[in-house]
Amino acid sequence: MSLSTHLPVLGSIILPNIGGIANGYYFMGEIRQKGNESWYDKLKKPTWTPPKRAFGPVWTALYSGMGFASYLVYRECGGFTLLPLSLYGGQLALNWAWTPIFFGMKDFKLAFIEISVLSxxxxxxxxxxxxxxxxAGLLMVPYVAWMGLATALTHYIWKNNPNPNSNPEKDGKEK
Structure with a gap:
């Protein structure tokens, strides 16, 4: 088998990881810092929160699995199929949008709404x-399970932490 035979499958696996890597480097630098506590470290989180070091490997596996699943659908259908691969592209865009909302904007309510739609x-x-x-469907099952955990975690953080961008005096609340 030549390289050109493997390019579609490799591209399908690499594509979802590109967005995850880009988000990771752009938004997560402060979260990965050592020594100093980041704003994320100071959030109230449930006891079942996965350790920070787990997120990179888990997302790499999930992105690779969903990418390979998309390749299987593409191959099975003989090319692009409107519904399954459009849904895939839509959820991938939503997936990539969550990180800037949560870590960039620090808008926990919007992040919860977004991740609910994503789920x-x-x-x-x-x-x-x-x-x-x-x-292909079975390859997506771990992603579905992780999304359940991520949605519950986002909800918990939203409900148990003040919005760091809010102004209590402007919102009519006392300090």
Missing amino acids: GAVIATTIAFFNVDQT
């Missing part, structure tokens, strides 16, 4: 993938 899009994509290729 629905991931479930819809998974169902569409199952309808085309069972293996």
Whole structure:
């Protein structure tokens, strides 16, 4: 098999990771710092919060799995298919949008709304993938599970932490 035979599968796996890597470097530098506590470290989080060092490897595996699943759907359908791969592209864009909302804007309420929509899009994509290729659907299951955890974590942070960008006096609240 030549390299050109493997390019579609490699591209499908690399593409989702590109957005994750870009978000990681742009928005997560402060979170990865050693020695000083970041604003993320100071948030009230539940006891079941995964350690920070787990997020990179987990997202790399999830992005690679969903990328390979998209390749299987593409291959099974003989090219681009409107519904499954449009859902995939939509959920991928939503996935990449969460990080700037949560870590960039620090808008926990909007991040929760966004991740709730994202979770629905991931479930819809998974169902569409199952309808085309069972293996592709199964590759999405860990992503669905992680999205459940991520959605619950985002909700907890929103409900248990003040918005760092809010002004209590402007909002009519006392300090």
